Amino acid sequence: MKMIYSIEELKKKEKRSLMSTYRLYRKKILDSTRSGSSVDDIFKPNWFAYDLMDSFLAPIYDKTDTYTINTESMKFPDEDSTQNNLSAGDTSTPSVKKRRESEISEVRAQMKTAVNVLKNISDRPRVEVDEVDLYCQLLAKKTKKI
Structure with a gap:
């Protein structure tokens, strides 16, 4: 069974996958900081793209009205x-x-x-x-x- 995807579809899937993984790790970090745990107990992701994505996504996700x-x-x-x-x-x-x-x-x-x-x-x-x-x-x- 051969699956044919356009380049645009593959880009969308990759972007969704990256964003989903970023949001998952970000939630884990926020949950670990809210629990009142010490600095050593805060979750630290080891995913290769987290720090890079967080550098430009954090201001948007931290935005409050x-x-x-x-x-x-x-x-x-x-x-x-x-x-x-x-x-x-x-x-x-x-x-x-x-x-x-x-x-x-x-x-x-x-x-x-x-x-x-x-x-x-x-x-x-x-x-x-x-x-x-x-x-x-x-x-x-x-x-x-x-």
Whole structure:
């Protein structure tokens, strides 16, 4: 049984294979660093292409979005009404009440932040980047450096 592949198909298969192997090793490294292990226990790949690929792929895979959050435009229930509802049946000591109030204010601030982040994300247009575009961007970046 003879299999005939075009050069383009073979290039795509090779690229997919390289990218898949890179992502596998990268995940192993990240998992080993998240586990709280010592520096000696962090996974070190011995794959020939990892260091080279990581040199130009790491900035793309490490990329994280940052958001500017405006919590002043959000409307939430008044603090007084919330505190009145909590303290109506509460017979705790004053220190416990203060701690609960501070916890409530922290949770409220976190909720405002989360809502704003979700709003910012939902307002952004979604851009799908396929592997070929990503690969081309990386190649272009490397050739510019050369």
